[in-house]
Amino acid sequence: MTQAPTPTADTVRRLVRSLLKEGPADAGGPDVRPVAEGAVPAGAVPATWWVGTRHVLRLAPDRDGTLRQRRELRLRDLVRPHLPVAVPASAAHGEWAPGLTYTLDAKVPGGSGEVHDVSAVGEADLAGVLTGLREVPLRQAEALGVPRTGPRSLEELRRAAERAARALAAADEFDRARLAQLTPAATGQLAAQPGAPVLVHHGLAAEHLVVSADGRVRGVLGWADAVVGDPAEDIAGLATAVGSPAAVRAATLAGYGARPCLRGLWLARCDTVTGLAEALAGRPAGAAAPVLRTRLRHAWEPILLERVTELREDGEDGDDDLL
Known part of the structure; x- marks a missing residue:
């Protein structure tokens, strides 16, 4: 070759x-x-x-x-x-x-999401992005070669994050007790629900958001990793990019209920714990440790939804009562 x-x-x-x-x-x-x-x-x-x-x-x-x-x-x-x-x-x-x-x-005019904070109006822009992705015709996307992927196992991610949290705790980088909120029972409750998949950007990191000085989101870059799959992955991406509270508010404005919001939150938290541990151990993680620390801090910002101790068993009816 x-x-x-x-x-x-x-x-x-x-x-x-x-x-x-x-x-x-x-x-x-x-x-x-x-x-x-x-x-x-x-x-x-x-x-x-x-x-x-x-x-x-x-x-x-x-x-x-x-x-x-x-x-x-x-x-x-x-x-x-x-x-x-x-x-x-x-x-x-x-x-x-x-x-x-x-x-x-x-x-695209504007600065990186790493430089400018997203405002409340910017959160509405992000909600529009999530809504628009849901409206893209999947048959046309797949005809272009966009792959279809299944939802990741949150239980597998939880176990990997627990191992990573032990290493981070030993390095005084993370309080492993914070992961106790995500129990095996909770991962079962937050498994991806049956339903139609959507187009997922799959890379809504801060460097792919174009944000103006007033906090409006002006553009989204980096479409090479798009897939047809679990919308919680984009909620997770936003949690690492703009913080969990803003990500959940944007997803809620886009019509997502408690389950996908909480699932996205914990996808982000497990990923950021594991990613930082791998970086500190010298294994390639795709980004430098300072960037990964920022992503972890964003993902672990507390949100009101975390105080919900039970999710209803009958689908997402009544999710608005949980927010």
Whole structure:
């Protein structure tokens, strides 16, 4: 197999110079610089680049990345009419190396969710995102190659989180007693309920939310990992991105009841405990420890729903009484 070339600033500059009809008059071409993303493992080759102030270039690093990027471009077009916020649009796309694709996206105005806090009105924007995802026709999404996944076992995640919590407690990073709220009986109550799956973004982390200085959510990035599956996964993503109370309020505004909200909360909590323990043990976890600590802190913010000790057995009727 031929090894993929390593993208450099010169590679990127030559590519975008051929794509952009307007730009700086100097011979050096447009200003390009790698986008610093917390989810990029240390030592990885940058695959996402700022191009001037108005564009972002993303390079697929391998064949799998190429397949995912091609699917993402089509999925963004499908999703865009259903969301109240911006979805990136490609100004140009093609191959930057034989068999490896790129997309030059117009930058969505705003800052990262890592920089700006989401306001109460921004929570309504997030509710609109969750509502819009539920309205995307699944048959069309799956025709584009979006995979269907089953719900994860919360009991398996609880057991993994308990092991991780012991390690974090020994390192004075986490009070393992906090996990006692999630009992085996509770994981059974919070199992995914039978019902129609939805389109799940599956990456609603802070770096994928575009937030304005006034706290409005202006766009959602990073659609490559979208699946058809459990909507609680996106509630979990928001819990790590904007905090559990804001995530639950947004999900409630979107029409989700107590069960999916609590399930999403505990998915996030188990994931963040396990992820931080893996990072501190030196195992790749996809993000640096400071980022994972922030995600854990957000996921473990207390919410009113946690005070509910029993969930009704007959579906979600009456969930509003629990909120």
